Amino acid sequence: MGLLSIIRKIKKKEKEMRILMVGLDNSGKTTIVLKINGEDTSVISPTLGFNIKTITYQKYTLNIWDVGGQRTIRSYWRNYFEQTDGLVWVVDSSDLRRLDDCKMELDNLLKEERLSGASLLILANKQDINGALTPTEIAKVLNLEAMDKTRHWKIVGCSAYTGEGLLEGFDWLVQDIASRIYLLD
Amino acid sequence: MPNMEGEETPHRQIPDETLQKKHQSMIDRLAARRQTRLETRKPDSPDSSSTSAFLSRFNDFKNSITTQIESAADPSCLTDISSSISDLEKLVAENSYRLPSYEIRASLKTISDLRQNLDTLTAHIVPKKKFSFKNKPVKKETHIINQDTECNTVSLPELKKTSLPVRDSPGFRDKQSQVLVKNFKGSEIGEFTISGLDSCEVKLVGSVNALFINQLKNCKVYVGPVMGSILIEEVENCLLVLASHQIRIHFAKRSDFYLRARSRPIIEDSNEVRFAPYCLKYKGIEADLEVAGLNEETGNWTNVDDFKWLRAVQSPNWSVLPEEERIGTVDLVDLECGNGTI
Numbered sequence: 001m002g003l004l005s006i007i008r009k010i011k012k013k014e015k016e017m018r019i020l021m022v023g024l025d026n027s028g029k030t031t032i033v034l035k036i037n038g039e040d041t042s043v044i045s046p047t048l049g050f051n052i053k054t055i056t057y058q059k060y061t062l063n064i065w066d067v068g069g070q071r072t073i074r075s076y077w078r079n080y081f082e083q084t085d086g087l088v089w090v091v092d093s094s095d096l097r098r099l100d101d102c103k104m105e106l107d108n109l110l111k112e113e114r115l116s117g118a119s120l121l122i123l124a125n126k127q128d129i130n131g132a133l134t135p136t137e138i139a140k141v142l143n144l145e146a147m148d149k150t151r152h153w154k155i156v157g158c159s160a161y162t163g164e165g166l167l168e169g170f171d172w173l174v175q176d177i178a179s180r181i182y183l184l185d
Numbered sequence: 186m187p188n189m190e191g192e193e194t195p196h197r198q199i200p201d202e203t204l205q206k207k208h209q210s211m212i213d214r215l216a217a218r219r220q221t222r223l224e225t226r227k228p229d230s231p232d233s234s235s236t237s238a239f240l241s242r243f244n245d246f247k248n249s250i251t252t253q254i255e256s257a258a259d260p261s262c263l264t265d266i267s268s269s270i271s272d273l274e275k276l277v278a279e280n281s282y283r284l285p286s287y288e289i290r291a292s293l294k295t296i297s298d299l300r301q302n303l304d305t306l307t308a309h310i311v312p313k314k315k316f317s318f319k320n321k322p323v324k325k326e327t328h329i330i331n332q333d334t335e336c337n338t339v340s341l342p343e344l345k346k347t348s349l350p351v352r353d354s355p356g357f358r359d360k361q362s363q364v365l366v367k368n369f370k371g372s373e374i375g376e377f378t379i380s381g382l383d384s385c386e387v388k389l390v391g392s393v394n395a396l397f398i399n400q401l402k403n404c405k406v407y408v409g410p411v412m413g414s415i416l417i418e419e420v421e422n423c424l425l426v427l428a429s430h431q432i433r434i435h436f437a438k439r440s441d442f443y444l445r446a447r448s449r450p451i452i453e454d455s456n457e458v459r460f461a462p463y464c465l466k467y468k469g470i471e472a473d474l475e476v477a478g479l480n481e482e483t484g485n486w487t488n489v490d491d492f493k494w495l496r497a498v499q500s501p502n503w504s505v506l507p508e509e510e511r512i513g514t515v516d517l518v519d520l521e522c523g524n525g526t527i
Contacts, residue, residue: 026416026433042478045448046433048490070453071435072492094376094395095416096354129394129413130375131354161413 008181016061017177018083020118022109023090024102025069028125031160032090033066036170041160046070050080057174074105081114085177086121088169091142093124093132093157099141106142110151119176120153121169128159152176222282236288239280246273247295254302260311263303270299354378356397360385369393369409370469379406388517392473396429407465407515410445410477426465426515428479434458441506444486445479452503453492459506462486467517 021029031041033053047068055062065080067073089106092098109115122144124135135157139145147153154172158165250273253266277284277292284292356378357365362385367377369391376395379387387406389396396411399418408415411429421438428445437455444450445463452458462482474480487505494500 026414026431042430043447044431046431046451046490048451048492048495070433070451070492072453094354095397097378097380097397097399126395126413128375130373132375 015059016063017085017174017181019062019064019086019088019173020080020084020115021064021066021088021090022077023069023088024092024095024098024105025071026095027069027090027092027102028160029066029069029088029090032088032123032125032158032166033064035160035163036166049073057170060174060178062174077109078112078114081112084115084118085181086173087115087118088173089120089122091122091124091138092126093134093138094126094129096133099133099138103142110147116150117180119173119180120147120151121173122153122155123165123169124155124157125160127157127165128161152180236284239276239284240288243273243276243292243295246276247299250299251302254299254306257306257310263307263310266303266306270296270303273299356380357382357385357387364388366390390467390517392477396427398425407517409465409467409470410473410479412477424512426463428463428465428474428477430478442486443512445482446485447478447483449485449488449490451490451492452500455491455493456502458503460486460489460503461506461511464512464514465517466514 021033023029025046030044030047030051033051034041034044037053037055047066048070050065050067053062053064053066055064067077067080087109089109091102095102110120122138122142124133124138126132127134133141135155139155144153144155154169154176156165156169156172158169160166246269250266250269253262253269257263257266274296277289277296281289354376355374357367357380358378359381361383364386365382366388367390369377369389372391374393376397377389377393378397379399379401380397381400382402382404384403385401385405387404387408389406389408391409393411394413396408396415398406398415398420401420401423403422404420404424406423406425406427408425408427411427413429414431414433415427415429417425417432417434417437419436420434420440423437423440424443425440426443430447432442432444432446432450434442434450434452435454437452437458439457441459441461442450443461443464450460463486471480489500489503491500491502494502
């Protein structure tokens with residue numbers, strides 16, 4: 001029995017998925033996680049460090065790692081890469097000025113070998129704000145089409161404020177991970 | 186779990202001789218350990234040798250603590266009660282050997298109940314300590330110690346400008362020595378940008394969802410409540426009066442912020458920044474504040490987190506603006522219909 005199949009078996013038994021939420025500061029990562037979990041989102045301080053949320057989603061247990069996005073702590077993101085099944089990249093669609101920054105950080109992240117197997121969900125957040133870029137525009141700016149062909153990815157417009165689009169995004173992510181890891185189902 | 190060691194007879198057949206040997210030696214070891222434990226137990230106080238004696242001692246003790254908790258009125262007795270509970274716990278621990286497991290569980294439950302009562306009492310008598318950041322997460326110690334020298338030479342990372350299919354959002358951009366006024370009442374504007382201003386005065390009345398401020402010099406900025414977040418980068422020698430759910434300040438120098446925020450404001454790569462409470466007025470601001478959930482002073486203007494100073498002591502990069510240096514309430518009168526230059 002190979003190591004991979006052992007890992008698969010263990011994971012299958014627990015039905016656990018490890019999901020890493022990253023993105024620039026002010027993109028709404030923490031708000032998204034709390035909103036999915038049905039918690040109050042009216043008072044959220046910028047994340048100093050990280051939060052972990054365990055959420056039961058469909059028949060799976062999601063361990064969501066929500067890591068702070070301020071410039072100073074971005075270098076610590078790599079501490080969370082190990083064993084990531086799903087990567088959620090959150091974009092503030094209303095922050096036009098920092099899209100360059102956003103693209104650069106995402107490109108760096110996708111070069112990371114430890115994340116090469118992870119499904120990638122891009123959430124074009126803050127669609128509720130008048131003047132925000134659409135998911136199609138964001139995809140163009142981030143040049144997503146040019147991504148490595150082996151990567152499973154999807155971009156979804158959402159609003160952590162209203163909750164719109166969040167379930168659509170996470171449904172896709174969970175299904176995609178499940179189809180990769182729990183092939184035996 | 187001492188009573189488990191008593192069950193020594195294995196029911197399974199062990200065919201392998203080496204295994205059997207190992208098993209035997211393990212049993213011998215356990216037996217020897219049990220023997221020594223029993224021996225060391227002997228000199229214990231005689232009055233707690235039986236379960237009933239223990240129980241009566243335990244109950245007396247417990248009752249006295251309960252009375253203490255009920256009669257406690259000031260913080261000084263809290264430590265006494267806490268140490269009494271610890272003593273009680275110690276008593277249980279000392280006697281755990283000879284007690285039936287039910288009694289141990291029951292006693293431990295009683296103790297945890299007492300603790301809980303004490304906690305409720307503490308919360309009642311002593312106001313909660315403010316949360317403060319400890320030193321723990323700091324990994325690059327040396328890096329952060331060099332902070333002081335780094336602060337003065339804060340440099341922006343090189344941003345490669347690519348041509349992006351990006352439209353301009355509403356905002357005030359690249360102006361000098363002007364008074365810029367905007368009233369958002371009844372407008373559809375969701376996000377607003379203030380960028381590249383020098384020696385300007387900016388007055389924004391009404392609410393937006395998101396506000397971006399960057400590259401300001403010698404400016405004064407007065408802003409009505411923002412629903413979502415305010416992101417500030419590169420301000421120098423400025424005065425800003427802001428209210429929002431979240432406020433992030435990056436690369437700020439020698440600037441004063443008059444804030445009201447629902448969450449903790451943060452600074453990063455900033456120095457000589459000072460904070461004071463929000464002080465803006467215009468006709469109808471109460472309603473706007475209420476809608477944005479900012480009608481009450483949260484006190485967060487002084488709970489600033491410095492991402493470049495992750496330690497318990499006060500960051501040298503920011504301070505509270507002394508009261509005598511603060512500006513008074515700013516009243517944006519005669520702006521109600523003023524839709525100024527944009």
